[in-house]
Amino acid sequence: MAGSLSVLAPDGVPEITAGDDLAAVLLDALAPEQVVEGDVLVVTSKVVSKAEGRVVTGEREEWLERETVRLVAVRGATRIVRNRLGLTMAAAGIDASNVASGSVVLLPEDPDASARALRRAVARRSGANVGVVVTDTAGRAWREGQTDIAIGAAGLTVLESFAGRVDAHGNELAVTAPAVADEIAGAVELAQGKLGSRPFAVVRGRADLVLPVGDDGPGAATLIRPEGADLFGYGAREAVLRAVGGQPGDRAPFGAPVGAEELVAALSRAGIAARPGPAGDVICAAERRAAVDIVAFAHGWAATESGTDLRLQPVSP
Template sequence: MSGRAHRIEVWAPDGVAEVTAGDDLVALVLAATGGGSDLADGDVVCLTSKVVSKAEGRVRRGDRDEAIEEETVRVVARRGATRIVRNRLGLTMAAAGVDASNVEVGSVVLLPLDPDASARDLRAGLLERAGVNVAVVVTDTSGRAWREGQTDLAVGAAGLVVAEDHAGRTDPYGNPLAVTLPAVADEIAGAAELAQGKLAARPLAIVRGRADLVLPAGEHGPGATSLVRAEGADFFGYGAREAVVRALAGDAGDRAPFGSPATPAELRSSLGAVVGTVTGEPGAAGLALPADADRTAVAAVLFAHGWRLDAWEPGVVDAGSGVVCRVSPVTT
């Protein structure tokens, strides 16, 4: 084996007992790891959000749809009974992360109230009781846009560099890396799930081999919350159908997911794709549109691009009749 080879180990202990409200998660991890003797400084302890939620009393009886409604901030997309929503943690997930599996019939499990805080508490407890400086990741399963299937990701983290910023570095060929940002917390969560399995009752996994990502004791880092894009920063704030409806409805409360105002050039290009030739500049002169331009369609395009329609006036365009459209960017 080459001296440059790098190995990562992942294992998931068997025999973790069923967790109920009030259970001590530190004791659970220690019991599954030989009293902590199987742990070493620099390990990453991964625990499923479901186990954390059960211990924190986030299991409730009742209707799953009602729980989804309570956990939802806004609906991103809906296809039949399936709802993709942005939940109160800022995560975009199916059913707001509410789960009815591996729990008594008639009950549902909600995500932890603050998964990063849960991870911090577990990390501090393991340091206090076992003397090991480990990172902690709270994991949950989520689908991905453009891809079939699901994978686990980090919804909570403590003591971990959750993303490695490679911006400003160069690759072995000398090419600059401008936006490379591996979400290592999510990669660790996915590796843990491979060892845990979905039906094997192994909610705990240990990842060893990336001690360089583990922060010194007492430094918890930004947590998994830092991986959540702010409202409006995601290119896909609504599903395809929902974006059309929201833009046509033009409710000011729906603006944020569309992001910051587009540049004038981008706005002209998008308007041109809908109404035909567009000339002029936003401002005093206004944009010149064809006479048959549909005002409703123009207003929807403006809304989706972060601009508003201020005036709609007949005018002369290319020596013929047309419309002068006066617009302004929306600022918050």
Template sequence: MITLWAPDGVGEVRRGDDLADLLLALVEPVDGDVVCVTSKVVSKAEGRVQAGDRADAVARETVRLVARRGPLAIVVNRLGLTMAAAGVDASNVKPGRIVLLPEDPDASARALRSAVAARTGVNVGVVVTDTAGRAWREGQTDIAIGAAGLTVVDDHAGRTDPYGNDLLVTAPAVADELAGAAELAAGKLRGRPFTLVRGRGDLVLPPGVDGPGAAGLLRPAGTDLFGLGSREAVLAALAGGAGHRLAFGSPADADELAGILTGLLGAGSEVVRDGEGLCVTAAEPRARWVAEVAAYAHGWRAGRSAGPTLVLAPAATEES
């Protein structure tokens, strides 16, 4: 059985406040509990509240634009998180103030875990939560942006289901599930920044072992199938250049790209293998341009050419 407590009684959190003191005044954790704490109060305690323009702060916190629709910008921020407005928030603070995400949410989680252990002798896991949208679904849910002392992904590889089927890719993001459950218990407007989760001690790591943190939930660069919005992907492919190449992932297989180009270019053009590369004989200038754009979007680039024949090679091969 899993139980969750999201206690009342936390007032306005200010810079320098001790989160462990605030937590322990409200709950008595036991070994194996998981403490979920909102990033908002972590940021307030760490002095991440600022005066200033939100748009300017978003620009400073942004590493790469993923997609934009009117005033909404989805970006990769300095923490590697893909979020609306880089996670910069202007809610639950005085007008004219903004809240940045913690400088290092995993370090914040480690600090809270260590403080709880030092004052109580209890071994807990800690999750720092924040709200994010999902690419395919309406609404938002809380996710783990920081974690300590916790298994963040429960990889089922090597296990079998009750019917004997091998589980190859099943890997529940249990830290995110705990964050979502905590938000359900605490609510958004009730002033309950802490949630104590009991019943998943199997996910809590031994004392002194903090684990990979929520950074372990981030996809490595180039492996995200949705590294750009649909419009932005088209524009990036047309513009070419190295700036967006990683967002398209690793180079496609030569046979895969050859099939794509054959379908795109149609009659009068020819695509043949040339060692590790491809030779494209374009029937007209537009077909050559289409081949270059499609090649870029699949991790390839144009190399030498001879007359109407364009030679393509995987980008990594040419760069090495």
């Protein structure tokens, strides 16, 4: 049926513990339903972590420090961080629910590798070529609530590209790139339910997204924007503090240096008169040196004295 998509999230999945064979548990939970060619299997990161022995003893705050690469924002007790996987999440994605008191669940060591292993195991047991998505829950900037996203994937096109294609009116779709792995994760969460104890699901109807046998694809890691390219490397307050502090190690999240004209415009918005220099640099008066340094840092530049003026040049992050 055109435009048809089905999601099956079975009940009756037993508690997963370290060393469990997820493929066997998943296929048993689905019985008598059979996995078929072109299905997309979706599994929550929590059961992957439990099977891989990622339940650890200790408090969330203790493990948060270990899993954090960079603090993005803090508001009261809430800490948004970029974790070791490159994901920007509250509490680094560490989960303290559905585990014994005094323990927490860390994200899988390598979610894409976990997805690849599950794909191979399912293929051995069922003979079917499937795609696999490992999901976790995350908030979104500008939006209330949370939704599930793909943090691991194998055998699946995770990002479709419509660049160069045209719509029905002849308009070119220059930057339209649906994150289909995330869309699948969100759709599946509706069937699983947060309290449904349904950590597995089968999505049927998008076999076109499943890659050939032997091709695991780039994985969900390709959905993560590189450091400095997401435009929101720090929270609003944290960005001010980092720019004022001016530490070299804090440059990368601000992104690559802007062009001279963009820096001149930024300085102008801050009430600082500036002009492009003769050698690709920017020249401005020195009387507001502190403000110039802050604006320059946030835009990937640095100022040095040049006579009575300041000379600004781009700096590699």
